[in-house]
Amino acid sequence: MFRRIGRAFKEAFWGITHHFAMAFSTANAVTITLVLVVIFTVLVANISRITIDVEGDIQIYAPIEETVADEDIGAIRNRIEKIPGVIRVDFSSKEEELQSLIESFGDDGKIFEIYTGENNPLPRAFLVSVGTGYSLAQISSQIELIDGMASATYGGATIEDFVSLLTGIRTVGYGFALALTVLAIFLIYNTIQITINTRKQELGIMRLCGANNSYITAPLVLEGIFIGIMGSVVPILLTIFGYRYVYERMNGQLVSGILKLIPVYPFVYYVSAFALAIGVAVGLIGSMLSANKYLRWKR
Amino acid sequence: MITLEGVSKQYKKSGTHALNNVSLTINDGEFVYIIGETGSGKSSLIKLLDGEEQPTSGKVMVNGINVGRLRFSKVPYYRRKIGVVFQDYQLIQTKTVSQNIAFALEVINKPRKEINERVREVLDIIELSSEFNNYPDQLSGGQQQRVVIGRAIANNPKLIIADEPTGNLDPRRSKEIIELLEKINKQGTTIIVVTHNDILVNTYRKRTITLENGYIVNDNPEGGYYNV
Ligand SMILES: Nc1ncnc2c1ncn2[C@@H]1O[C@H](COP(=O)(O)OP(=O)(O)OP(=O)(O)O)[C@@H](O)[C@H]1O
Ligand SMILES: [Mg+2]
Numbered sequence: 001m002f003r004r005i006g007r008a009f010k011e012a013f014w015g016i017t018h019h020f021a022m023a024f025s026t027a028n029a030v031t032i033t034l035v036l037v038v039i040f041t042v043l044v045a046n047i048s049r050i051t052i053d054v055e056g057d058i059q060i061y062a063p064i065e066e067t068v069a070d071e072d073i074g075a076i077r078n079r080i081e082k083i084p085g086v087i088r089v090d091f092s093s094k095e096e097e098l099q100s101l102i103e104s105f106g107d108d109g110k111i112f113e114i115y116t117g118e119n120n121p122l123p124r125a126f127l128v129s130v131g132t133g134y135s136l137a138q139i140s141s142q143i144e145l146i147d148g149m150a151s152a153t154y155g156g157a158t159i160e161d162f163v164s165l166l167t168g169i170r171t172v173g174y175g176f177a178l179a180l181t182v183l184a185i186f187l188i189y190n191t192i193q194i195t196i197n198t199r200k201q202e203l204g205i206m207r208l209c210g211a212n213n214s215y216i217t218a219p220l221v222l223e224g225i226f227i228g229i230m231g232s233v234v235p236i237l238l239t240i241f242g243y244r245y246v247y248e249r250m251n252g253q254l255v256s257g258i259l260k261l262i263p264v265y266p267f268v269y270y271v272s273a274f275a276l277a278i279g280v281a282v283g284l285i286g287s288m289l290s291a292n293k294y295l296r297w298k299r
Numbered sequence: 300m301i302t303l304e305g306v307s308k309q310y311k312k313s314g315t316h317a318l319n320n321v322s323l324t325i326n327d328g329e330f331v332y333i334i335g336e337t338g339s340g341k342s343s344l345i346k347l348l349d350g351e352e353q354p355t356s357g358k359v360m361v362n363g364i365n366v367g368r369l370r371f372s373k374v375p376y377y378r379r380k381i382g383v384v385f386q387d388y389q390l391i392q393t394k395t396v397s398q399n400i401a402f403a404l405e406v407i408n409k410p411r412k413e414i415n416e417r418v419r420e421v422l423d424i425i426e427l428s429s430e431f432n433n434y435p436d437q438l439s440g441g442q443q444q445r446v447v448i449g450r451a452i453a454n455n456p457k458l459i460i461a462d463e464p465t466g467n468l469d470p471r472r473s474k475e476i477i478e479l480l481e482k483i484n485k486q487g488t489t490i491i492v493v494t495h496n497d498i499l500v501n502t503y504r505k506r507t508i509t510l511e512n513g514y515i516v517n518d519n520p521e522g523g524y525y526n527v
Pocket of ligand 2: 341462
């Protein structure tokens with residue numbers, strides 16, 4: 001048993017050392033692939049979170065016209081609550097609006113205190129929370145159609161554009177990473193094909209003497225996996241140190257304060273494990289395809 | 300026992316009909332020559348027998364195994380029951396005589412002790428005991444071919460098939476090879492030899508099957524070269 005495993009390892013290393021240049025350049029190709037996969041993974045993971053944050057946080061600010069009497073406000077509220085996608089409607093009085101304005105300016109907010117009472121120019125408003133998956137723009141325009149409502153606004157079109165841009169990046173990233181992975185599999189496949197060619201005679205004799213499929217395949221597959229692992233070293237280091245660097249440089253934020261980056265640990269370990277898994281899988285699949293092709297052809 | 304029933308082989312790539320409606324029976328312990336001009340289908344017949352190729356139609360049975368329908372994952376286990384020898388010696392140059400013979404048993408995971416014992420026996424049969432530690436390039440062609448035969452018999456097969464085992468050897472070495480195969484045959488192993496060598500066929504008379512354009516045109520139990 002141990003003798004058999006030892007042999008497979010020995011032969012796999014023989015393959016790598018025997019045409020090291022080829023194995024090395026394949027490992028480099030795997031490295032490039034995995035670097036891109038890792039970058040996309042980090043981006044996608046952050047984007048997914050940002051999207052969730054953004055969608056969860058957004059409220060529509062819907063000011064009420066001055067002409068609306070206090071006793072009619074309840075009816076308007078009922079109509080807004082009936083719009084599909086609206087989870088919650090909070091009423092905010094003139095005083096509350098002023099208070100949150102003052103608070104939003106921090107220490108400088110005191111200057112607005114002169115507007116307290118009779119002088120308050122701010123409108124009463126509804127703060128409308130929207131469920132995930134509903135279009136903010138569509139709900140805003142439905143609110144605007146209600147009598148007594150002025151134009152409703154939400155964090156602005158910019159956020160929605162931003163979210164859809166991020167989703168676009170995510171899709172392109174997935175596609176690109178997948179294409180690169182297929183390319184890496186193909187490169188491993190070719191390298192193993194070269195091993196098979198240089199060892200053709202020996203493999204032929206093995207086959208002739210009745211070596212079973214796994215006896216012939218095991219060293220070839222191990223070689224493929226080694227190359228995959230070799231190729232994932234740099235991407236893993238890059239993930240751990242690169243992401244930490246970026247995170248620290250950007251103070252854990254992206255674009256503006258509400259979009260927080262995923263904390264470095266344990267996130268980088270998950271991404272590293274993912275890169276290693278892809279490296280191993282790429283090596284495994286490429287070499288299996290190659291070895292099986294040989295066995296079927298040779299019988 | 301080997302039986303072929305209406306076996307035809309057409310190669311997909313070239314479309315060549317290498318064998319046409321071949322039927323024959325070879326009993327256990329027989330020694331059979333297969334002769335015929337180049338391209339007559341001799342090697343194709345050998346490849347059907349060792350499971351390398353599958354018949355286009357017909358049935359190839361060897362010791363109760365339907366070789367033509369063998370799944371490719373089962374081929375190795377069939378190979379362990381037969382020994383195959385080719386014209387080019389096919390020895391691993393970086394291994395010694397004993398290591399080359401042992402290789403046949405290592406790849407089927409025989410225990411070390413059993414391998415060592417069997418290698419010694421085989422070296423004795425092929426009469427190369429004193430050359431056990433030589434590398435192939437330190438041996439004559441005839442000696443190398445004896446090592447190949449030694450490797451083929453290492454696992455005690457009931458059947459040896461040899462495709463032109465004397466193809467690269469001078470008449471004296473060729474005789475040595477046939478005599479070695481005869482010796483193995485006497486111990487009960489069935490031997491099938493493809494050859495071009497009419498001197499051998501006429502000297503060591505055995506049942507002789509002649510192929511022509513993929514057809515069996517003669518099957519002579521008395522032996523001797525077939526002349527039209
Ligand atoms: N793998 C193959 N693919 C296509 N055609 C083949 C293949 N092997 C053999 N043939 C063709 O089949 C026919 C029979 O070939 P085979 O090798 O069986 O002849 P042979 O009797 O062994 O000849 P030789 O004495 O030259 O070895 C030939 O026409 C050959 O070209
Ligand atoms: Mg031939």
